[in-house]
Amino acid sequence: MKVGVIGAGTMGAGIAQVAAQNGHQVFLVDLNQEVVEKAKMGHVKVFERLVEKGTMTKEQTATILNAIHYSTSTNDFRDCGLVIEAIVENLEVKHKVFAELESIVDENCILASNTSSLSIASIGSALKKADRVIGIHFFNPAPLMPLVEIIPAVQTSDQTIDKCKELISSWKKTGVVCKDTPGFIVNRVARPFYGEALRIYEEGIADFATIDWAMTHFGGFKMGPFTLMDFIGNDVNYAVTESVFSAFYFDPRFKPSFTQKRHREAGFFGRKSGRGYYSYAEGVEQPKPKEDHELGKMIFDRILAMLINEAVDAVFMQVTSPEGVDLAMMKGVNYPKGLLQWADEIGLEKVLLQLEDLFAEFGEDRYRPNPLLRKMVRENRNFF
Numbered sequence: 001m002k003v004g005v006i007g008a009g010t011m012g013a014g015i016a017q018v019a020a021q022n023g024h025q026v027f028l029v030d031l032n033q034e035v036v037e038k039a040k041m042g043h044v045k046v047f048e049r050l051v052e053k054g055t056m057t058k059e060q061t062a063t064i065l066n067a068i069h070y071s072t073s074t075n076d077f078r079d080c081g082l083v084i085e086a087i088v089e090n091l092e093v094k095h096k097v098f099a100e101l102e103s104i105v106d107e108n109c110i111l112a113s114n115t116s117s118l119s120i121a122s123i124g125s126a127l128k129k130a131d132r133v134i135g136i137h138f139f140n141p142a143p144l145m146p147l148v149e150i151i152p153a154v155q156t157s158d159q160t161i162d163k164c165k166e167l168i169s170s171w172k173k174t175g176v177v178c179k180d181t182p183g184f185i186v187n188r189v190a191r192p193f194y195g196e197a198l199r200i201y202e203e204g205i206a207d208f209a210t211i212d213w214a215m216t217h218f219g220g221f222k223m224g225p226f227t228l229m230d231f232i233g234n235d236v237n238y239a240v241t242e243s244v245f246s247a248f249y250f251d252p253r254f255k256p257s258f259t260q261k262r263h264r265e266a267g268f269f270g271r272k273s274g275r276g277y278y279s280y281a282e283g284v285e286q287p288k289p290k291e292d293h294e295l296g297k298m299i300f301d302r303i304l305a306m307l308i309n310e311a312v313d314a315v316f317m318q319v320t321s322p323e324g325v326d327l328a329m330m331k332g333v334n335y336p337k338g339l340l341q342w343a344d345e346i347g348l349e350k351v352l353l354q355l356e357d358l359f360a361e362f363g364e365d366r367y368r369p370n371p372l373l374r375k376m377v378r379e380n381r382n383f384f
């Protein structure tokens with residue numbers, strides 16, 4: 001099957017590489033010729049490095065590179081069985097592009113979007129034959145991150161879902177099917193990692209370095225929340241938070257933080273701008289955490305309880321299964337353990353108590369324990 005990818009930026013280039021490495025002829029299209037050339041150069045470099053490292057032979061990489069066809073014309077999608085859209089995150093533009101794609105491809109071609117924040121149903125509304133629309137959400141960098149969220153819209157046919165599941169697993173990726181709800185799995189369940197860390201900072205409990213230390217030391221997370229937000233970019237991370245918050249009709253669980261907003265307003269985006277919560281200027285010594293065991297454990301327990309509550313909610317609201325949510329967080333954002341597995345190990349009752357304490361202390365809806373967590377404690381059940 002020929003695969004089309006529209007948008008040759010960060011995600012599109014990565015997705016095209018994945019498809020080509022898995023034996024497809026790939027048509028990578030962008031409206032900007034410069035972007036197309038940059039994507040091509042990027043691919044050449046990546047494969048040169050793989051040859052140097054001895055991961056692939058020169059012949060293998062040549063075959064893959066020859067399978068990627070770069071252009072600025074969507075007419076190249078004519079014979080594709082699947083086209084994945086990875087253009088700018090704007091519904092109006094996506095509508096135009098999906099309508100245009102439908103006029104080019106045949107009626108069996110699946111039209112997928114890599115959107116992070118728009119609903120697949122809204123994107124599919126631009127199509128005459130909307131049972132072929134689906135979300136295929138990769139994580140950055142697509143060639144390295146194993147998770148792909150597969151998101152059927154209300155319009156999507158079972159046949160489209162089945163074909164995509166099969167394809168994603170043939171690409172040696174972990175496909176997790178989830179409901180077309182804001183943030184899908186990962187961008188919803190991960191919110192407290194950032195939001196609760198920011199809240200703890202705003203309450204004056206600890207500084208950035210100490211909160212980061214607490215999460216890496218006690219939780220085994222590869223990066224603490226502030227290091228990670230600086231890595232992702234405070235502009236990008238704040239935009240996701242705001243979009244999830246408004247998409248959830250302003251549920252206080254997802255309330256954005258003034259601290260992050262001010263950092264974004266000041267241009268303190270993180271690594272890419274040279275300064276975020278930390279300074280990345282040469283020679284600057286990074287602040288040291290206050291390695292207070294009791295304080296660190298309290299911070300870690302609070303953030304983890306909030307993460308678990310969100311993971312439970314995704315199951316309660318049938319966004320995905322307990323296995324789905326745990327796989328998604330481990331394979332999409334490298335969590336050291338599945339959140340529900342973690343909850344089982346800690347004891348659901350203990351997690352519930354922690355949330356009840358926070359709820360009683362603050363009286364804010366943000367800390368309300370999920371009904372499924374209460375029910376499972378009542379029935380003395382575990383997730384696994």
Ligand code: NAI
Pocket residue numbers: 006007008009010011012029030031032035085086087088089093097114115116117137138139140
């Ligand atoms: P990007 O800005 O790197 O690339 C977007 C590309 O689309 C640009 O090269 C632009 O020239 C092209 N484009 C815009 N309108 C077009 C049109 N009408 N026809 C053809 N090409 C067009 O953006 P990025 O980061 O690759 O994101 C693309 C999509 O993937 C967005 O929907 C985003 O939400 C989603 N996404 C992004 C992730 C990330 O970490 N950057 C992760 C997962 C999803």
